[in-house]
Amino acid sequence: MPELPEVETIARGLAKRVTGDAIDSVWLGQKKEPLKSPAAEIAATLEGRRIASIRRMGKHIVFDLEANGAAAAKRRGNGKSPNAASVASTRAQLIVHLGMTGRLQVYDPQAEVEKHTHAILKLVSGRELRFVDPRRFGRLSVAQTANFDTTGIEPLEIDLDRFIALFRGRKTPIKSALLNQKLLRGVGNIYADESLFRAGIRPRRRAATITRDQFAKLLTAVQEVLKEAIALGGSSISDYVDADGEEGFFQLQHRVYGREGEPCVACKTAVNRVVIAGRSSHYCPKCQK
DNA sequence: ACTATTTCCTGGATGC
DNA sequence: TGCATCCAGGAAATAG
Numbered sequence: 001m002p003e004l005p006e007v008e009t010i011a012r013g014l015a016k017r018v019t020g021d022a023i024d025s026v027w028l029g030q031k032k033e034p035l036k037s038p039a040a041e042i043a044a045t046l047e048g049r050r051i052a053s054i055r056r057m058g059k060h061i062v063f064d065l066e067a068n069g070a071a072a073a074k075r076r077g078n079g080k081s082p083n084a085a086s087v088a089s090t091r092a093q094l095i096v097h098l099g100m101t102g103r104l105q106v107y108d109p110q111a112e113v114e115k116h117t118h119a120i121l122k123l124v125s126g127r128e129l130r131f132v133d134p135r136r137f138g139r140l141s142v143a144q145t146a147n148f149d150t151t152g153i154e155p156l157e158i159d160l161d162r163f164i165a166l167f168r169g170r171k172t173p174i175k176s177a178l179l180n181q182k183l184l185r186g187v188g189n190i191y192a193d194e195s196l197f198r199a200g201i202r203p204r205r206r207a208a209t210i211t212r213d214q215f216a217k218l219l220t221a222v223q224e225v226l227k228e229a230i231a232l233g234g235s236s237i238s239d240y241v242d243a244d245g246e247e248g249f250f251q252l253q254h255r256v257y258g259r260e261g262e263p264c265v266a267c268k269t270a271v272n273r274v275v276i277a278g279r280s281s282h283y284c285p286k287c288q289k
Numbered sequence: 290a291c292t293a294t295t296t297c298c299t300g301g302a303t304g305c
Numbered sequence: 306t307g308c309a310t311c312c313a314g315g316a317a318a319t320a321g
Contacts, residue, residue: 001314033297059315100314101299116299135298137315172292181316189314237313277293279314 002098004155004186005229005250006240008056010104013243015054017106018129022050022068027120034102034118034133036141045092045142046121058150058185061104063094065146068124091146099137105130105243152185155222163219167207174210175203176277178222187222190235190257193282195222197256202288203281204274228253256282 002010026043028035035042050068054061067090096104107128113120119131119140131140153162166183167174177183178192187195196203198221201214210218229235234248237258241247251258255265260273264284272285 003315097315099298099316133298134300135314137298139316170291176292179315278295280312 001100001188001190001237002102002234002240003059003188003191004056004226005191006234006242006248007059007061007098007186008230009234009242009248010098011054011056011061014061014104014106014129017243018051018123018125018127019053020051021127022124023047023065023121024124025122027122029118031118031136033136034131034138034140036139042119042140042142045144046094049092056186057148058152058154058181059097059188060148060150061096061098062148063096065092065094066090093143093146093148095139095141095143095148096131097139099133099135099139101135102131102133102138103241105132105241105245150185151182152180153183155184155186156226158184158219160216160219164212164215167210167215170207172207173204173276174201174207174218175279175281177207179277179279184222186226189279189281190237190254191222191225191229193257194225194255197221197283197288198225200288202285203276203283205289256284258282 023046026046028039028042046065048068049065051063052066053064056062098104107130109122109126109128114132116134117130117132121129123129131138153166167177170177175192175196178187178195179189193203195218199214199218201210201218229250232248232250232253233242233246234240235250235254236247237251256271259271260282261270263269264271264287267284267286269284269286271282273280273282275281
């Protein structure tokens with residue numbers, strides 16, 4: 001399940017491979033859920049644009065696009081673009097959220113089109129960028145104004161005072177607060193559990209009852225876990241692979257996630273699993289208070 | 290203004 | 306073996 005480290009890995013991989021390439025044409029599937037913007041607007045926005053940069057924001061992958069001289073002229077010439085007036089601005093963005101099972105990968109055009117493929121971007125280089133998502137929790141949209149933003153603060157950029165302020169007065173369990181993208185963006189179920197274990201805090205602890213010292217440990221834990229996971233290419237749970245189809249290795253470093261009943265790596269007590277806000281939450285009942 | 294719960298989706302695992 | 310049921314979870318929608 002792609003969270004911040006997986007999305008960062010994918011964004012870096014895509015940036016390395018397709019930055020500077022341009023989008024020649026776009027095919028979109030019939031399933032409506034994965035497409036947040038109308039299909040005609042997506043196609044009109046993407047076709048003929050050059051990929052200037054690719055980056056991660058929270059769990060979103062953002063493609064910064066700009067007009068591509070030759071390709072744009074070709075589009076205007078053959079009148080293929082159905083919505084030319086609405087894409088008058090030279091800058092635009094493609095925004096992709098992978099949800100649970102989404103994948104965004106570069107393909108050889110000869111490669112068989114997999115089941116659950118919802119979008120194919122044919123690139124001028126001849127390669128294809130495909131969006132595949134069996135469960136359709138992922139979303140693809142475009143922004144004309146090139147100013148896409150999302151809620152929450154990047155966990156790798158926040159300082160302690162602002163981190164503490166996010167949780168002030170909140171009665172919700174700290175686990176739920178860590179998953180709330182309006183507060184921090186990018187932390188998901190795996191990294192919330194791993195961070196709380198390292199900080200010695202139980203997932204059900206009410207956010208407002210956590211002390212400043214504990215918040216300091218928690219922020220350090222969140223940042224270390226995310227950085228270590230990025231360094232290992234993310235966690236390959238279920239079917240996650242990066243932009244090159246390669247698996248990550250951070251799942252081998254998980255200390256509590258997915259280890260229900262197994263001995264705690266620190267004290268050998270069996271790891272507990274409870275459900276908080278409908279999500280599996282794993283913790284050591286002895287090490288976490 | 291918050292918080293908790295439900296809903297969307299498919300494939301893989303489990304149960305009888 | 307076959308078929309039904311359950312479970313995974315990000316985030317939006319809904320309810321309280």
